[in-house]
Amino acid sequence: MRSMLAWPLFLLLAPPSAFASAPTKGNPIPIPVxxxxxxxxxxxxxxxxxACTPIYVNESISTGYYLPVAPNVELADDLxxxxxxxxxxxxxxxxxxxxxxxxxxxxVTFYANNPFDAEKGAVLAGxxxxxxxxxGPNAFHIEVQGGMLQPDLxxxxxxxxGVTGMLSFGPPTLGSSHDLVWFTPxxxxxxxxxxxxxxxxADLFLxxxxxxxxxVHPATWGSLKAYYR
Numbered sequence: 001m002r003s004m005l006a007w008p009l010f011l012l013l014a015p016p017s018a019f020a021s022a023p024t025k026g027n028p029i030p031i032p033v034x035x036x037x038x039x040x041x042x043x044x045x046x047x048x049x050x051a052c053t054p055i056y057v058n059e060s061i062s063t064g065y066y067l068p069v070a071p072n073v074e075l076a077d078d079l080x081x082x083x084x085x086x087x088x089x090x091x092x093x094x095x096x097x098x099x100x101x102x103x104x105x106x107x108v109t110f111y112a113n114n115p116f117d118a119e120k121g122a123v124l125a126g127x128x129x130x131x132x133x134x135x136g137p138n139a140f141h142i143e144v145q146g147g148m149l150q151p152d153l154x155x156x157x158x159x160x161x162g163v164t165g166m167l168s169f170g171p172p173t174l175g176s177s178h179d180l181v182w183f184t185p186x187x188x189x190x191x192x193x194x195x196x197x198x199x200x201x202a203d204l205f206l207x208x209x210x211x212x213x214x215x216v217h218p219a220t221w222g223s224l225k226a227y228y229r
């Protein structure tokens with residue numbers, strides 16, 4: 001992968017509209033529902049791990065926006081966790097808004113990062129396919145197996161319908177995140193860093209849980225087919 005350290009600074013912080021070949025979708029849209037009260041977190045899929053500990057949590061304060069992108073385009077948030085050393089991924093939370101009716105599928109992938117967000121590194125865990133997510137504003141806890149996470153991460157989420165978007169929340173209550181996301185259009189790999197102009201902050205409704213146990217599957221071949229219950 002080409003090192004982002006060699007790229008000009010304007011490229012690192014450029015908005016999607018600065019690229020003629022990149023989709024302009026991904027800009028924040030006000031969410032048309034009231035999220036002033038905490039969004040209820042529900043389980044999705046099977047219970048797989050009992051000894052999970054949160055290492056990053058950003059679920060408390062809505063900015064009033066969500067971030068839809070084109071189908072299968074990934075937004076990855078920089079997560080700077082409470083880990084002191086690598087541990088095994090055992091679950092994550094995600095909060096999103098899907099307008100209209102029907103179901104949507106999400107793909108979640110974890111990548112290496114560093115404290116300065118210089119580049120999106122190698123895949124550490126996933127991709128995890130989460131199938132059949134319902135419409136509306138939702139927050140789900142999803143347990144998975146496989147993958148060693150490190151203290152600094154990128155957590156990427158892509159939806160397959162082109163209208164669903166991650167909820168913008170912040171600041172985190174556990175760990176930290178800079179005002180950045182990694183935007184990866186399918187026609188502009190490897191993507192680029194953006195903050196959508198700074199309003200709202202580019203932080204997503206996410207949480208991550210780990211365990212010191214040994215991973216069941218290799219980090220780059222994790223998968224999940226989850227069904228709402």
